Amino acid sequence: MTNDKILLDHGSGGKISHSMFSELILPVFNNPELAKQDDGAILMLGEEKLAFSTDSYVVDPIFFPGGNIGDLAINGTINDIAMCGATPRFISVGLIIEEGLPLADFKTILETMAKAARKAGVKIVTGDTKVVPRGKADKIFINTSGIGVIAPGVNVSGSNARPGDKIIVSGTIADHGIAVLGTREGLKFDSDIKTDSAPLNKMVQSIIDSSCGIHVLRDPTRGGLGTTLNEIAIQSNVGINILESSLPIRGAVRGTCELLGFDPLYIANEGKLIAFVPEKDAQDVLEIIRQDEFGKDAVILGEVTNKDPGRVFLKTLIGGSRIVDMLTGEQLPRIC
């Protein structure tokens, strides 16, 4: 990092975020749990194997089609815990509120959070509220942290991808990012563009409860599918090939991306997962995901290879192949 100030790019979830983490944060806090760079830390506490994760939500605007910052914050941490192969149990909520936030908005957000927690079967057990003067924050920021339990024998990590694994995505990509962007910029959209924010813990539980093998689970949020696949390719030191023809994207989302010059591969999702599974189990896992209410549009997107470790390739519709790099700067700030 040559700049001497924090830039928006540092929060993008892409390359510059990663270099900040690996060059600045990790060396200072250095420990093996943090170094794994999964969505949450895996911890032993007595006889229990836990997943522990945290996320702050600064989305702008705080209300958008299909949801608000409240369910986003609950679902996001539930999903981070689930992606560790854990059953999410307990959530903490830290609120930073800008003076002047309408109480009606605050109540709506709280109620949305409570409803999201109930739907996912997790409990909000502890919290904290801070208020800062007007102009010192932007309406409301929410941190959620969560604890989940990992069953014996479950071992899911971004470093577990193996050549031959099939890669499943649980549904359409880029819905959340485009829904938030559209609201923020006041774009007139086709009405079916809305956030995909959803809890994926039941989907994950069904996969884990099956006898299928599961190597990697990850939710492609900030930085999008393209960045997440790159993270896994690097963590597991494998190559990844995906098919453009298999990418599930809603027509309206695709159209908006084309119009505005965004690549849907780098747009955030908040209710999708990617699963890396042994080839022999791929069809079974695909069926399990499709049975879930949030997995109806799941497809097999590609596979893991032993060529070009650390790289992701997209086989394009016209038969070519292009490198899918990690997002470099900030495509869409404050998307979550």
Add this chain to the structure above:
Amino acid sequence: MTNDKILLDHGSGGKISHSMFSELILPVFNNPELAKQDDGAILMLGEEKLAFSTDSYVVDPIFFPGGNIGDLAINGTINDIAMCGATPRFISVGLIIEEGLPLADFKTILETMAKAARKAGVKIVTGDTKVVPRGKADKIFINTSGIGVIAPGVNVSGSNARPGDKIIVSGTIADHGIAVLGTREGLKFDSDIKTDSAPLNKMVQSIIDSSCGIHVLRDPTRGGLGTTLNEIAIQSNVGINILESSLPIRGAVRGTCELLGFDPLYIANEGKLIAFVPEKDAQDVLEIIRQDEFGKDAVILGEVTNKDPGRVFLKTLIGGSRIVDMLTGEQLPRIC
């Protein structure tokens, strides 16, 4: 709450904060863990009894005499876990950074956090970084959440105070709040006013490892000693009497409070605890606390009675008695 907007008072830690919690937040998230209103939630996870706590730090300025927002955030959550009678083990860190924060400041804060965690023997195991545009936050906000383990047989809660209990405070009060205020307002202070931010987990461990009884542990942060004692009086439905002559306050802090019209009873502390212990164990617990590096100035401050449940009385220097109410509005915003 008659106003229709969030006010600074809602974040004071005093009466208005409490009414927001009990009238707005608790009914929405309602569950027994949250309803206990202790510093953290006590949870059973398999065979393990855990404490789980969260706090967001929005202190202004971020650097102040004796520390910065980094060690404040680590020590604060360590202490919240310790006040549950737990051994803090793991910490998460959620950073919300304003675009433009000097990288040098960011590094200093990270290093201070790492040092604080090492000193207390806890691990920072997971984290998240968000960046918001300039003017949408104030330099840096830090959320820390923590997990601790509660040993079998330990039962510490704000609802466990019993008539006859002695109340110990582990040292001088009001140092942190006055140090932050002084820096913010550019006051020229006597040089010995600095934050008391410190990890109290080893002090708590020593008390728990002794054979002494311990009913309540609490760190009097936002809202100060006066508000914390009121919380306990209400939670335990007991009366509390404290002696003004026993209140440990540094001369410079007392002088500044007098000059500015602040009551040190309502000024935040970040490295002090109050302990409610059975009378027979009070001298022993006092000695244990005084042996700790952060407990040298500990004193017995007062006692619990069965009169006037829910009320706190101060026996003044001139022999009178006055009610110590909970802080009503916001005396000092953004103190932590």
